[in-house]
Amino acid sequence: MTSNQTQTVISPSGQxxxxxxxxxxxxxxxxxxEGKTFWEGVRNYQARNNLKQMQVDDLALFYHSVSEKAVVxxxxxxxxAYPDPTDDTGKWVVVDVVPVETLAVxxxxxxxxxxxxxxxxxxxxxxxxxxxxxxxxxFELILSMGS
DNA sequence: GCCAACGTTGGC
DNA sequence: GCCAACGTTGGC
Numbered sequence: 001m002t003s004n005q006t007q008t009v010i011s012p013s014g015q016x017x018x019x020x021x022x023x024x025x026x027x028x029x030x031x032x033x034e035g036k037t038f039w040e041g042v043r044n045y046q047a048r049n050n051l052k053q054m055q056v057d058d059l060a061l062f063y064h065s066v067s068e069k070a071v072v073x074x075x076x077x078x079x080x081a082y083p084d085p086t087d088d089t090g091k092w093v094v095v096d097v098v099p100v101e102t103l104a105v106x107x108x109x110x111x112x113x114x115x116x117x118x119x120x121x122x123x124x125x126x127x128x129x130x131x132x133x134x135x136x137x138x139f140e141l142i143l144s145m146g147s
Numbered sequence: 148g149c150c151a152a153c154g155t156t157g158g159c
Numbered sequence: 160g161c162c163a164a165c166g167t168t169g170g171c
Contacts, residue, residue, distance in 0.1 A: 022169090044154075044168095066169060109170080128153060128168050149171085156165080 009140065015053065016139035017060035018071070018123055019097075020130045028062050028072045031099050036078070038094040039131075040086050047131040052081045054095050061134065061142060062099075063123065070106035071142055075099050103146030117141055 019039060021027070031037055042048055054060075054077045062073040079096035112118050118141065122132035134142075 020169090046154095069170075126153095127170070130168085151170090152168085154165105154167080156163100158163090159161090 009059075009143065011059045011136075011139075012057050013055040014136070015055060015058045016134040016136060017050065017054065017058060018063055018132050018134050019060045019075070020063045020065045020123075022066045023064045023068055024066075028064065028099070028102070031062070031073075031075065031097070032102070036096060036098045038079075038085070038096050040084055040094045042084075042092060042094070042130060044130065046126075047129055048091075048093060050129075050131040050133060051093050051095050053133075054080060056080060059100065059139065060097065061139065064106075068106070069109040071103060071112075071146060072106045073099060073102045074143065103143070105146050107142050107146045111145065112142070115141070115145075 025041075026037070039051070042051060056077055056079065058077040060075050060077065061071045062075050063071050075097040077095050078098050081093040081095050083090060084092040084094045109123070112121060113124060118124075118138060121134070121138050122129065126132060
């Protein structure tokens with residue numbers, strides 16, 4: 001590790017994600033205070049497939065949906081997909097994540113939509129998908145907008 | 148609170 | 160296997 005910045009911005013697998021949560025259901029502040037969580041409750045096949053592709057140390061933006069509509073932090077995958085303990089059917093999975101950093105300035109959906117370079121972002125194009133992939137460029141741009 | 152988008156379910 | 164009905168999500 002040469003610096004904090006390198007640690008934050010680089011995902012060894014080259015994969016980057018954005019994960020959505022309603023702050024009323026599970027907030028960034030709660031993740032900060034708990035230090036770790038498993039990302040439960042995904043009941044959508046496409047989102048599940050994204051979860052299954054995650055590697056340890058993949059980085060993900062944490063997005064507050066509905067009441068806030070802003071990217072608020074960066075988290076990191078510490079455990080790849082395993083069966084969702086809150087699910088009886090055995091069909092669904094979770095991953096473990098830990099918080100990495102809080103954005104100095106939340107990056108709002110309105111700002112993202114107004115940014116030309118983010119026009120293709122899956123957050124906007126597939127607004128109902130709760131776990132979406134990001135390109136490195138999208139990930140880095142949102143991080144820089146939030147710093 | 149409304150509505151658009153979209154995923155799921157079930158009848159045929 | 161199609162498609163109408165329905166439920167859910169999430170932005171506005």
